[in-house]
Amino acid sequence: MNSKQTESFSSAIQQYYDLTKPRVVMLIVFTAIVGMLLAVPGWPNFLTIVLASLGIGLAASSGAAMNQIIDMRADAIMARTQNRPLATGGLNVWQAIVFAALLCISGMVILVLWVNPLTAALTFISMVGYGIIYTVFLKPATPQNIVIGGAAGAAPPLLGWTAMTNAITPEGCLLFLIIFAWTPPHFWALALYRREEYAEAGVPMLPVTHGEEFTRLQILLYTYILVAVTLLPFTIHMFGGLYLLGAIYLNARFMIFVVKLYRNYSDELSKRTFFYSIKYLMYLFAVMLVDHYFWEALLLKFYY
DSSP states (O other), X not given: OOHHHHHHHHXXXXXXXXXXXXXXXXXXXXXXXXHHHHHSSSOOOHHXXXXXXXXXXXXXXXXXXXXXXXXXXXXXXXXXXXXXXXXXXXXXXXXXXXXXXXXXXXXXXXXXHHXXXXXXXXHHHHHHIIIIIIIIIITTXXXXXXXXXXXXXXXXXXXXXXXXXXXXXXHHHHHHHHHHHHHHHHHHHHHHHXXXXXXXXXXXXXXXXXXXXXXXXXXXXXXXXXXXXXXXXXXXXXXXXXXXXXHHHHHHHHHHHHHHHHHSOOHHHHHHHHHHHHHHHHHHHHHHHHHHHHHXXXXXXXXX
């Protein structure tokens, strides 16, 4: 293979890689792994973690590819998405469809054969929910698209939980609820400073249909809901004091961003709020792990 062929091959690999929205998928897999680790005492079976993560990651990648296939026209208009593979012509629609189908089939086979059918079914539902129901029906039809469609994006920690327990439990559902409550303030912060692009693409995001001021109020109200929801794991003794302290600190910082955004809007502050919200979710789930294993280690030390 000469240098030109090598460069062409590398470019094709990069195009397919970008089609999967890798940064989004990494966050999905991370929260799913946290769900796996929290679901059982001690360390779960390592092979099950690897297989479940792979299956969930492949399915999430398939959903991301479906999203880009359906959103190809809007992606070509918006500056944020103009460099996506289908928008630039780096891949054609049929290449993307075949790739998405292979990812979906591979993920489902792994989950059904080596994890459990319940996790496979829930993963498939969330993949279709994001890749088709949200993208085709909700996103172009209602400004509440991200609230309703957020259920698909909130599934990963529950999927991780069911991968280990083969059951839907209140604790797993609470992890789901945290991401479900986090999604609107997270995404609307992005939609605020990208509102003109959404308007140009004809996507009825909340800032486009109801204006900036109303959207800022909704972000504030949903953040109050998020704060309340993130305290529930402590109240039901799912986590202890370390989690409570971490959640209070992270929530306080999030509220500072949101209150400033509500009182004195700027695109720069909206952007900072959006990027902090991503860190917030990662740190919150990391604190769950620290608390889970700290108290477990303390109990073992006390017992022995």
